[in-house]
Amino acid sequence: MTEQISQRELRNDSGRIMRALDEGRTFIVSRNGHPVGELRPLRRQRFIAAQAAVEIFRHAPSLDWSAVRDDIDEYVDQDIEPRG
Template sequence: MSEQISQRELRNDSGRVMRGLAEGRSFVVTSHGEPVGELRPLRRRRWVDSRVAVEMFSGAPPMDRHRFRDDLDAVLDQDAVPRG
């Protein structure tokens, strides 16, 4: 749920609002008691260490690359002719 803040609060207490955004909180900005905008955090990119990724898939079944290619060919148009 978003916290409502006034335009004045946004101006005077922007540091608190920015910390809140960094913590994942959202804000609805009001002017004269009427909502006029929303501030919400952006999704951040999460980098995963390659060793962690390899470990995550270590128990996955082996993949047959020829069967995978055949499956793709069955559902996707991979014609090399340019469209347009």
Template sequence: MSESISQRELRNDSGRIMRGLEDGHTYVITRHSEPIGELRPLRRRRFVDARVAAEIFRGGARIDRGRFFADIDDAASQEIEPRG
């Protein structure tokens, strides 16, 4: 559930609000008691254990290493000279 805060609270109490964002809280910003926006935390990257990742991709298609690198070489220039 989000907490409603006024524009003034956002300006004057930004430290508390930033700590709340770090803890996963969401805020609805109001001006003259009317909601005008939402402030919410970004999704953070999460560590995925190698065993879990391997299990997720176990049923995936096999990749031919040689063909993969050949496709990359065909698509991307390997020249050291700048294009121009």
């Protein structure tokens, strides 16, 4: 949900607003009761540690690479002749 804040609140309560932005909240900033802008969090790329990724996939089922290759060969034309 978007919260409307005044220009004065933005100036006087910037710490709370910045923490709320970190949490993903969005604000409409108003001046004299009229909306003039929007504050919203930037999208951040989230990375995980390599060890955490290994742990996530440790119990995943193994792949039959021969079956994967057969599926690819069935649906994808991999002929080396140029298309003309």
